[in-house]
Amino acid sequence: MIYKITRLLKSKETMPMNPNSNTDVEQNTQTDLTASGLSHLDSDGDINMVDVSGKTVTTREAHATGQVRFPEGIYTQIKAADGMTKKGSITQTAHIAGIMAAKRTHELIPLCHPLPLDKIGLTFDYDDSIHAITVTATVKVTHKTGVEMEALTAVSIACLTLYDMTKALSHDIVIDDIRLITKTGGKSDYNCSSI
DSSP: OHHHHHHHHHSOOEEESSTTSOOOOEEETTSOTTTTTOTTBOTTSOBOOOOOTTSOOEEEEEEEEEEEEOOHHHHHHHHHTTTEETTEEHHHHHHHHHHHHHHTHHHHSTTOOOOOOSEEEEEEEEETTTTEEEEEEEEEEEESSOOHHHHHHHHHHHHHHHHHHHTTTOSOOEEEEEEEEEEESSSSOEEOTTO
16 A cells, blocks of 8 residues: 555556546645655655654653443443453553553554653543543653654554453444544644544
């Protein structure tokens, strides 16, 4: 897939905006993706790891969230047992998995920088209104690049671990709404307006 994107960027080929449609609407794939802010592409459209050597070392923090929704009866059972199953505590296991994932983000996502993380925290909150456990991750570093991907990776793996720990109870479990909430300390801050 990466090769295909690079090849299309270097050529002046066109492709349908929706490859599954039969419409004649086309979009020039030579659209300046690098000019639009895709920092992992150079001016030739080649993929590379961003050079952060000239950036200032600052304290950077990111918060991400996600939800694991359960069928009502399963949710009630999990909450009543305070997350304990035959496998053990689902939240404690997911907490450890989230921390491990944040520390290994650069091994999972090819162009992420390895970072000496200062803090990784996760919380797990029961939401009775939607029969879900909401996972929130906070990641902090004093470095030249941000930790959004580390926070999102921590949440994603924690949610997958919750699924793994409870799939014997039901496969009708939905992982949903994984997103960045805030990031601070870099070139620009971000605060999700819908929270």
